[in-house]
Amino acid sequence: MLTVLRINMPQLGESVTEGTVSNWLVQVGDYVEKYDAIAEVMTDKVNAEVPSSYSGVIKELIAEEGETIEVGQLMCYIEAEGEENEQTSSAPAPESNDEASVEQNMKTRYSPVVMRLAGEHQIDLSTVTGSGKGGRITRKDIEKVIDSGQTSTVDNTEPMSTQEESTAEQEDLEEFTPPIIRRKTVQAKPGDREIPVTGLRRTIAQNMVRSKTEIPHAWMMIEVDVTNLVAYRNAEKDKFKENEGYNLSYFAFFLNAVAKALKKFPELNSCWAGDKIIQRNEINLSIAVAHGHELYVPVIKNVDEKSIKGIAKEIAQLSNKARTGTLTKDDMEDGTFTVNNTGSFGSVESMGVINYPQSAILQVESIVKRPVIIDDMFAARDMVNLCLSLDHRVLDGVICGAFMSHVKAILENISSETTPIY
């Protein structure tokens, strides 16, 4: 079988890496025997003739006379009796040793630098997730923990989802130790899967226990007719997406309404500080974002000062960061009130656990079409439940009812006039 083969610039002497084609001795269509000279090549050491590597017919001359080409580069094509001459890659084949057994041990195999850094910064290595081979904790993993300021874990971890308080407040808040009674040991049965608790999962767990054991939660729910909002948003969303490149979400409108209501009822934008209640000046809304099995609570700051577009943009940015694991400590700090988008996974009512040490959390449930009686007539309306969990030390039903009614009023009166997008 005839195949077209390459003739490359040969190595014409030690240390020679390139050569100049001084003249071709063949033309396209010429028949040459193997080892016949096909070109004269000049290097800075020698003048030499390049022999043909095959017997066959010259198909195409690639290198031009006077052109300097590197050793191994294509000079011409020749049609010859097919002998495949493919160069194989010189990358060594990966060794396949018994990787499985290695992986098993690597999680608890600590390198000297990891041990040293963990010791110096009091890091509990069982709470660190390893990114190395077999889940091994690397130097970089430890440095990430140190950089995130999450050292001295185990006992007094400040979870990422809560806010950094001033030192004085911190001391007050930490006087209370939740009375955790260890459950009796749970044993896995044969066939059960045991999933190690990651650092983040442990933080979430500690935060939840602290919130539920320290804060006396009370709960209320209102239903809101958001038919106008749905119509308004549906009319704008395609154009918005086209112009801005991210979604005009309902959630942006809810955050806007909550921020306005918090401005009117600053009592809900506060926290319990033992001997006093601290009312926050800034309205910074924590929003819950789930990614995989992890829960992140990044913060949109000064929501009361932002347009719907500005809020939608930050939601898109923060969700993207959560998905790509690039949220920074700054993104998580200084929240004063939490709004949780439980509707996004279909919930219609839920009891949120307050994001410690804030004093309330609002859950925005699914928007669903329901029959509603208006002026003694049935109407199909877009309805949504808003559920509020409140810290009963700080807040009472009356003030929260007034707050919720205000949120309801804002949402039910949304239009392009009351709530411009830009």
Add this chain to the structure above:
Amino acid sequence: MAVMTYIQAVNQALKEEMEQNEKVFVLGEDVGKRGGVFLATAGLYDQFGEERVIDTPLAESAIAGVGIGAAMYGMRPVAEMQFADFIMPAVNQIISEAARIRYRSNNDWNCPITIRAPYGGGVHGALYHSQSIEAIFANQPGLKIVMPSSPYDVKGLLKAAIRDDDPVLFLEHKRAYRLLKEEVPEEEYTVPIGKANTVRKGDDVTVITYGLCVHFAKQAAEKLEQEGINTEIVDLRTVYPLDQQAIINAASKTGKVLLVTEDNKEGSIIGEVSAIISEHCLFDLDAPIRRLAGPEVPAMPYAPPLEKEFMVSPEKIEQAIRDLAEF
């Protein structure tokens, strides 16, 4: 600045030193009229004449011996071994005389000779034209071994070697002669002997190497950067005595160290580098120290597939760095 090849930088350094100091002279096989087999001394015979560019008989012990004697009497000889592989007959002169004389004479005598020799494979040179010989000389206090990795370093280090008051073995990678080109200043400069050079900064893996392997490591690192793996590369430049502090700093920075040499693995320069790291950096290590080197085979084979297998390549370095990064 002019773009120069590695070999042109050798030629330039010799020319400049010979112009500046009439005590500098060159001797070796074919270095005169022929200008050397690699053209390292091209043009010097015409410029400086036969008394300063001396063609010698095929006798390496004589080339070294004559050079050492002249050096002890105040000359600055640059002796050329045509191939590093041929240095063996001169080992006695170099180790027992040149390296020892300052110590043996209680500082009365010294021996400012530079011995140049092309080493290394990858050029189809086979057994007698491909060997790495640095390890043979790397435990002889009194001797310095310089192995540059780029044209810039060649010029600066060769000038520094010629001016050094003690014997310097100057090993040039023959594959690099025409492979490596870069801008080299025409004006005067030297590069200090005994100092390593960080040629690339990174925080994932540290590669410590020298000679042509520096070039290969740079190629591998550039490729890996696209995968997000950042490689620190240290060029030892002087392989004996070693720049300990630079090695310690670079190893401690990432805790993951890959040592590369084209020489046979056991007993090579990088074994000593590894020892320095394990003496000083235990608590900064994040992975076992890894060595990438030639196999335990007596010499570079001629057959191209076998030569390729023997040689360090960018692909082999890339794989080794990736393994360490993932560890």
